[in-house]
Amino acid sequence: MQTKRTIFPNKLLPYALLAPQLAVTLIFFIWPAAQAVKSSFEREDPFGFRTTFIWFENYARLFAEAGYVNSLSKTAVFAVSVTLLSMTLSLILAVAVNRVLRSNRAYTTLLVWPYAVAPVVVGILWWFMFNPTIGIAPYVLRSMGIAWNHRVDGNQAMIFVVIAASWKQISYNFLFFVAGLQSVPQSLTEAAAIDGAGPFKRFWTIVFPLLSPTTFFLLIVNINYAMFDTFGLIDATTSGGPNQATNILVYKVYADGFLGLNIGSSAAQSVVLMLIVIVLTAVQFRFIERRVQY
Amino acid sequence: MSKNALRLSVGLAAIIATTPAFAQTEIAWWHAMDAELGQRLEAIATGFNESQDEFVVVPSYKGTYPETLTAAIAAFRANEQPAIVQVFEVGTGTMMAAKGAVNPVYSLMTDNGEAWDPSGFLAPVTGYYSDTDGNILSMPFNSSTPIMYYNKDVFEKAGLDPETPPKTWAELETMSRQIMESGAAPCGFTTGWVSWVQLENLSAIHDQPYGTLENGFGGLGTEFTFNGEVQVKHWENLKKWADEGLFQYGGPVGGADAPPKFYAQECAIYMNSSASRAGVINNAKDFEVGFAPLPYYDDVIAEPKNSIIGGATLWALNGKDPEVYKGVAQFFTYLSSPEVQAGWHQATGYLPITNAAYDLGVEQGYYEANPGSDIAINQITRGTPTANSKGVRFGNLTQARTVVDEEFEALLAGSKTAQEALDSAVERGNQILRDFEAANQ
Numbered sequence: 160m161q162t163k164r165t166i167f168p169n170k171l172l173p174y175a176l177l178a179p180q181l182a183v184t185l186i187f188f189i190w191p192a193a194q195a196v197k198s199s200f201e202r203e204d205p206f207g208f209r210t211t212f213i214w215f216e217n218y219a220r221l222f223a224e225a226g227y228v229n230s231l232s233k234t235a236v237f238a239v240s241v242t243l244l245s246m247t248l249s250l251i252l253a254v255a256v257n258r259v260l261r262s263n264r265a266y267t268t269l270l271v272w273p274y275a276v277a278p279v280v281v282g283i284l285w286w287f288m289f290n291p292t293i294g295i296a297p298y299v300l301r302s303m304g305i306a307w308n309h310r311v312d313g314n315q316a317m318i319f320v321v322i323a324a325s326w327k328q329i330s331y332n333f334l335f336f337v338a339g340l341q342s343v344p345q346s347l348t349e350a351a352a353i354d355g356a357g358p359f360k361r362f363w364t365i366v367f368p369l370l371s372p373t374t375f376f377l378l379i380v381n382i383n384y385a386m387f388d389t390f391g392l393i394d395a396t397t398s399g400g401p402n403q404a405t406n407i408l409v410y411k412v413y414a415d416g417f418l419g420l421n422i423g424s425s426a427a428q429s430v431v432l433m434l435i436v437i438v439l440t441a442v443q444f445r446f447i448e449r450r451v452q453y
Numbered sequence: 454m455s456k457n458a459l460r461l462s463v464g465l466a467a468i469i470a471t472t473p474a475f476a477q478t479e480i481a482w483w484h485a486m487d488a489e490l491g492q493r494l495e496a497i498a499t500g501f502n503e504s505q506d507e508f509v510v511v512p513s514y515k516g517t518y519p520e521t522l523t524a525a526i527a528a529f530r531a532n533e534q535p536a537i538v539q540v541f542e543v544g545t546g547t548m549m550a551a552k553g554a555v556n557p558v559y560s561l562m563t564d565n566g567e568a569w570d571p572s573g574f575l576a577p578v579t580g581y582y583s584d585t586d587g588n589i590l591s592m593p594f595n596s597s598t599p600i601m602y603y604n605k606d607v608f609e610k611a612g613l614d615p616e617t618p619p620k621t622w623a624e625l626e627t628m629s630r631q632i633m634e635s636g637a638a639p640c641g642f643t644t645g646w647v648s649w650v651q652l653e654n655l656s657a658i659h660d661q662p663y664g665t666l667e668n669g670f671g672g673l674g675t676e677f678t679f680n681g682e683v684q685v686k687h688w689e690n691l692k693k694w695a696d697e698g699l700f701q702y703g704g705p706v707g708g709a710d711a712p713p714k715f716y717a718q719e720c721a722i723y724m725n726s727s728a729s730r731a732g733v734i735n736n737a738k739d740f741e742v743g744f745a746p747l748p749y750y751d752d753v754i755a756e757p758k759n760s761i762i763g764g765a766t767l768w769a770l771n772g773k774d775p776e777v778y779k780g781v782a783q784f785f786t787y788l789s790s791p792e793v794q795a796g797w798h799q800a801t802g803y804l805p806i807t808n809a810a811y812d813l814g815v816e817q818g819y820y821e822a823n824p825g826s827d828i829a830i831n832q833i834t835r836g837t838p839t840a841n842s843k844g845v846r847f848g849n850l851t852q853a854r855t856v857v858d859e860e861f862e863a864l865l866a867g868s869k870t871a872q873e874a875l876d877s878a879v880e881r882g883n884q885i886l887r888d889f890e891a892a893n894q
Binding site: 202209293401 | 519523526529530547550551553554702704705706710713714717719849851852855858859860862863865866868888891892893894
């Protein structure tokens with residue numbers, strides 16, 4: 160470590176060089192975060208005329224509220240399902256495309272397209288397809304004997320948003336997996352093939368371990384995606400319903416804060432959400448990263 | 454916000470560029486009317502702008518009702534508020550509690566020397582927007598009430614008389630069953646706004662209290678009481694009908710799936726705001742639409758009470774120059790003139806908010822030429838309003854309505870009985886009222 164340290168003779172220059180980045184972090188992250196922490200200890204009317212400091216009442220109320228505990232568990236189900244589904248499917252697709260020698264660029268381009276679509280547009284697209292009245296999917300499902308109505312059935316609604324959220328993320332994961340697969344040296348798999356290892360054995364013992372940095376990176380990105388970026392999709396498809404079945408934490412923050420005008424509770428929720436992500440990321444780096452071979 | 458500010462300043466620049474000689478005072482008007490309603494609203498602003506050259510009203514569309522309210526509140530906190538904002542009836546409790554934010558219309562009009570006669574307005578409308586001393590706080594603009602739309606062609610196909618819509622819920626059930634069994638349509642009825650139509654209005658029509666303290670008109674210490682016998686019975690029926698397929702759920706809040714069910718002739722009957730009239734007529738291309746009052750239970754009440762209002766009013770926000778309020782007052786006078794109001798009412802299906810606007814419509818022969826267009830006004834003015842049918846006014850009612858929607862969904866999913874769902878909605882709703890009380894004391 161000591162050898163890497165550079166000593167600047169000028170005392171101010173390093174601070175000056177750091178200043179723009181620090182300013183951005185302070186203005187766009189630290190300051191709003193501090194505001195959120197402050198608001199989470201207050202009760203305020205919507206217009207901001209009366210503000211009362213109420214210590215931890217917002218937090219106490221939050222954890223006593225059945226809806227919040229429900230939202231926590233829905234978020235867990237949602238984030239894990241989206242991550243698993245989108246990563247598994249994109250790995251399969253990436254391996255398949257990697258084996259195609261000709262026109263694999265065309266496949267890659269086609270598979271990457273969904274990522275260019277904004278979450279709200281994705282939401283509206285799926286809303287149309289699965290709309291219980293006018294959608295094509297419920298119509299097809301009905302002919303197969305499945306009564307689809309995610310407006311009433313909470314489990315169906317959850318399946319629906321998981322599929323919609325994963326669909327978009329598959330492109331992103333796919334791109335990273337393809338890049339990862341192409342950096343696996345051909346000589347290793349060829350040597351294993353000569354030694355008599357079948358395609359599955361070669362994949363699990365050579366390719367997959369070499370993909371572990373990519374997989375680890377995608378794991379963190381996907382969990383963060385499911386927890387934060389899916390807000391627009393939820394808003395456009397189910398709005399958290401029916402009966403809070405898809406009311407994930409980030410949507411609840413919005414619904415309580417912006418629609419319900421309950422700023423204190425919303426702030427407390429975002430502080431809790433921030434803590435959850437910090438802990439999750441820390442755990443991932445502390446325990447899972449050890450299994451990663453760079 | 455900056456995007457809106459930009460749009461506003463672009464609009465302002467355009468106006469300044471086209472009006473060379475006068476330094477006009479600009480009045481920002483934020484609203485929630487899109488599509489056809491939005492165009493109608495802009496025509497009103499243009500009409501006012503052309504009628505004088507001292508003021509310019511600049512309307513800007515801010516999204517749905519909740520989004521417009523939220524935007525106005527955020528703007529107020531940042532001291533960037535518009536002079537006028539359109540707030541839906543659900544936000545009334547919130548606005549009334551925000552005394553420092555609002556320039557009440559009764560004092561605004563007298564301060565600026567505008568002739569202002571509240572008695573010219575429809576009683577159910579003024580009653581709703583007045584404080585406990587009887588002063589009107591916001592300018593009535595677009596008020597509506599739910600009515601029943603039905604498909605005359607389907608009625609005929611099912612062997613029913615297309616000129617005799619169901620009066621009571623019992624009739625509605627029999628007719629829906631006949632419609633389904635005859636194959637005329639796969640579903641009997643659907644509804645927009647479950648919370649507003651199937652609970653708030655249901656309670657008012659049957660003279661059942663929705664909450665204590667005169668449904669919240671009497672103060673902040675109110676509690677919900679909508680888990681009474683009549684409401685429970687109605688929700689039990691809705692669940693039973695939903696299981697049978699007689700009733701189809703159209704989704705939470707406004708019920709976005711309900712209108713397509715009616716337009717596609719899947720459901721024969723559709724209950725929603727009278728303001729949906731223009732849209733319903735435009736979308737019902739292949740069939741004839743009938744209009745009727747909401748059904749009632751004749752074993753509960755012989756003479757149903759009046760229904761209650763929805764829609765929105767215009768609130769003047771504090772913090773502007775006196776010159777601006779002078780313009781706002783003049784604009785409000787223009788807005789409530791019989792010609793403007795009658796035009797707006799006839800084009801949209803909103804209620805005529807003044808007696809003069811209604812009389813003008815009668816004089817013009819509008820109601821005779823358009824059968825069914827007076828259903829809403831007759832329904833909201835029938836009988837003598839009681840404390841239970843005057844309206845509902847609670848703080849944070851948007852949140853309470855969300856709770857009602859959620860519990861209704863739990864009922865439909867079969868995880869709760871009607872009694873359990875309504876009890877739980879009351880309990881959760883009361884918590885929301887206590888929050889509002891605590892934040893506004």
